[in-house]
Amino acid sequence: MFWHILRICLSFSLLFVDNAILVVAGFLAYLRQANRRRETQRNVHFYPKTVLITGIGTVHGLTLARSWAVEGHRVVGADVTDLDLPVRSGGSMSKALVAFYRIPKDHYIPRLLDVIHREKVDLWIPRSPKASSIEDATARQVVESRTSCKCITFDTEVAACFVHPDSFRQYVVGRGLPVLEYHRVQSRDSVHKILHRSPSKTYQISRATPSANEKVMLLPRRTLSKTYTVISEIHISKDRPWILQQQSRLGELFADLLIVRGQVQATNVRLSDSGSSTWGASRLDESLAASVHKLMQKLAATGGVRLTGHLSVRLMVDEEFDTHSVRHTIYIAGCTPGARAVDNLLYNVPCPIAGYLSMFPSNPADAAKVAATLSSTRPMPTFTRAAILPAAFMQFSLFHFALTTLEVAEAELVRLLFWKDPLFSFLDPFPWWWEVHVYQPLREIWVLMKQTREAGLG
Numbered sequence: 001m002f003w004h005i006l007r008i009c010l011s012f013s014l015l016f017v018d019n020a021i022l023v024v025a026g027f028l029a030y031l032r033q034a035n036r037r038r039e040t041q042r043n044v045h046f047y048p049k050t051v052l053i054t055g056i057g058t059v060h061g062l063t064l065a066r067s068w069a070v071e072g073h074r075v076v077g078a079d080v081t082d083l084d085l086p087v088r089s090g091g092s093m094s095k096a097l098v099a100f101y102r103i104p105k106d107h108y109i110p111r112l113l114d115v116i117h118r119e120k121v122d123l124w125i126p127r128s129p130k131a132s133s134i135e136d137a138t139a140r141q142v143v144e145s146r147t148s149c150k151c152i153t154f155d156t157e158v159a160a161c162f163v164h165p166d167s168f169r170q171y172v173v174g175r176g177l178p179v180l181e182y183h184r185v186q187s188r189d190s191v192h193k194i195l196h197r198s199p200s201k202t203y204q205i206s207r208a209t210p211s212a213n214e215k216v217m218l219l220p221r222r223t224l225s226k227t228y229t230v231i232s233e234i235h236i237s238k239d240r241p242w243i244l245q246q247q248s249r250l251g252e253l254f255a256d257l258l259i260v261r262g263q264v265q266a267t268n269v270r271l272s273d274s275g276s277s278t279w280g281a282s283r284l285d286e287s288l289a290a291s292v293h294k295l296m297q298k299l300a301a302t303g304g305v306r307l308t309g310h311l312s313v314r315l316m317v318d319e320e321f322d323t324h325s326v327r328h329t330i331y332i333a334g335c336t337p338g339a340r341a342v343d344n345l346l347y348n349v350p351c352p353i354a355g356y357l358s359m360f361p362s363n364p365a366d367a368a369k370v371a372a373t374l375s376s377t378r379p380m381p382t383f384t385r386a387a388i389l390p391a392a393f394m395q396f397s398l399f400h401f402a403l404t405t406l407e408v409a410e411a412e413l414v415r416l417l418f419w420k421d422p423l424f425s426f427l428d429p430f431p432w433w434w435e436v437h438v439y440q441p442l443r444e445i446w447v448l449m450k451q452t453r454e455a456g457l458g
Contacts, residue, residue, distance in 0.1 A: 001451065004444045011441045018433060025429035049357070050074045052121040052149075054103065054112070055128030055339060057089030059422045060346050062096075062431060064125060067351030069096035076119045078103050078112075080130040087442050090435025094428050105130055109139045116149050123359060125152045126339055133159045133309075133338030150359040152260070154309040154337055162311070162337040172332050175302040177295070180316050180333040181246040184208065186238045188231050194244060195220050195227065200321045202247045205234070218247065248316035250328065255292050255313045256345035258355050261305040264297050265355025268345050272314075288317070288328065295330055308359065312341035 051068050055061040056077030065075045077097040079089055082105040092100040099119060103111045108131060116124065124143065126136040137159035140151040154162065161167045172179040181201070185191050191205070199220075206216040220227040236242050251271070258266040269289040292315060300307055314334040320327050424432040 001448060004448050008441050008444050011437055015437055018437060022429055022433045025424075025426050029427045029429065046072060047362070048073045049122040049360075050076065050120055051356075052076045052078065052116060052119065052124045054078045054080055054124070054126050054131070056091040056094070056097070056100070058091065058127060058129065060342050061127040062091040062094060062423060063346055064127065064342075064351060065091070065094060065096045066425065066428060067353060071353050074098050076101070076115065076121060078115060078128075080105055080108060080128040082106075082130055083443075083446070085443060085446050087439055088434075089439050090423055090431040090433075092431075093434045094431045096428060108135060109142055112139055113143060113146065116143060116147055121147075121149045123150050123152070123356065125356065127342055129339060131339070133163060136338060152258075152308060152310070152356060152359070154311075155306060158303065158307060158309075159337055162335055165334055168335055172299070175299075177299060177302070178329065178331045180248075180331040181244075183244040184241050185244050186236065186241045188234065188236060191219070191231055191234075191236075191242075191244060201318070202249065203244050204247050205242055205244050208241045208243055219244075246316075246318075246331070248318040248331070250317040250319060252333075253288075253292060253315040253317060253330075254344065255296050255315060256341050257296055257300070257311045257313065258345060258352055259300045259303075259311060260308050260355055260358045262300055262303050262307045263358070264293070264300045265358060266345060266352035267293050267296060269293070270344060288330075291328075291330060295332075299332070309337060310339065310341040310345065312336040312344065 051073055053061050053065050053068075053075065056065055057079045061077070065077055068075045075096050076099045077092055077094070078101040079092060080103050088100065088102070101111070101115050103115070112124075115121070124140075126139075131139075133154065134156070136151075136153040137156040140153050141156055143149050143151055153159075161171050169179055169182060181194075181198070181203070183190070183194055185194070185205075195203070203219045204216050205219055217230060219230065221230060234242065254270050254272060256268040256270070257264055269292050295315075296313065299313070312335060313332060314336075316331045316333045318329050318331060320329045423435055
């Protein structure tokens with residue numbers, strides 16, 4: 001309850017300052033003209049599309065809406081809601097929208113279809129975290145069978161395949177692409193066969209149902225005799241299978257993709273390690289990103305024209321040894337389909353409007369010109385002053401509480417100050433103000449009332 005009250009107090013304490021910022025930003029927005037949009041509209045070959053974006057209350061949903069509006073298109077926003085909170089999100093207040101709708105989670109597909117019919121939507125981009133990729137795929141099947149609207153989401157068969165790790169692994173293997181090895185072994189002999197077949201690879205072996213304190217083991221060991229000794233001590237059988245999984249020596253990458261009709265239209269390659277700030281600074285990183293992009297193009301092409309949607313692919317980089325050389329090899333280790341892949345795809349990357357428009361035959365896009373964008377993982381806000389405090393103070397629980405409080409307070413202040421808030425835009429400042437001073441405080445109050453009511457019932 002303390003954190004909810006803290007957020008409400010911070011919001012009201014900064015209301016006067018943020019009101020002044022809103023007025024100044026609104027005045028600057030009035031002075032600045034959207035020249036690019038007017039030039040686009042003067043183009044005789046320009047045909048604006050009506051685009052529906054669900055999840056407009058998210059940062060990247062609003063980013064998409066603003067990008068489409070700047071290009072001169074008609075943008076309709078919607079939020080999928082599962083709360084009784086009557087107030088609208090900050091993204092719904094954007095001037096980039098021509099209309100906004102609230103879609104109840106319980107009536108997702110019927111209400112979505114109603115909005116598409118009412119607004120004559122040409123393109124639907126699902127961005128709501130409230131709807132799963134399977135639900136979006138089911139909605140696509142209904143929408144495309146009853147309307148002419150195009151959908152940027154996978155169909156039901158592909159979505160069901162990509163959601164489950166085992167089926168996705170079979171999908172990749174069946175198309176001849178490199179996949180991280182994963183074996184369910186039932187005998188020591190099968191372990192030896194796998195190790196002898198790939199002597200340059202390293203593996204991690206563990207029980208299929210490991211205990212909490214059990215440590216995993218790495219194979220092979222430094223010598224052949226040590227490897228045999230370790231395997232001989234493993235109690236393995238059909239009733240007690242073990243998992244043998246390939247390990248990478250050089251780390252983990254993610255490739256966030258926009259795939260349209262079997263072609264990669266946007267790629268963002270990032271490290272999984274948030275502590276690395278040098279990623280993308282060397283020619284080796286660029287070369288690795290180019291190799292990842294080439295592999296992702298192969299993955300997209302294997303699905304043909306039916307493959308359309310957002311996808312985040314997990315990749316492992318390993319070394320392969322030859323007699324006189326060492327080379328890096330990229331393996332596909334898993335994926336996350338759907339709206340969550342958009343978060344990192346659009347981070348510090350221009351919105352690929354041309355890629356989305358390639359859904360229409362009249363707007364072909366040159367996929368050969370699409371290059372991989374390199375970005376590091378976003379660092380979370382941290383309380384930097386804690387680094388200069390004596391380490392001995394860390395043992396006191398009171399200091400722990402105070403430090404945690406300061407960290408939360410700083411994170412909230414960073415979110416409320418416009419230069420750190422991704423919702424803020426000089427040309428469209430009102431969504432930021434509404435989110436931090438109307439929507440979030442009312443949401444916190446609603447949560448407090450719900451918790452109090454539940455505690456009273458308990």
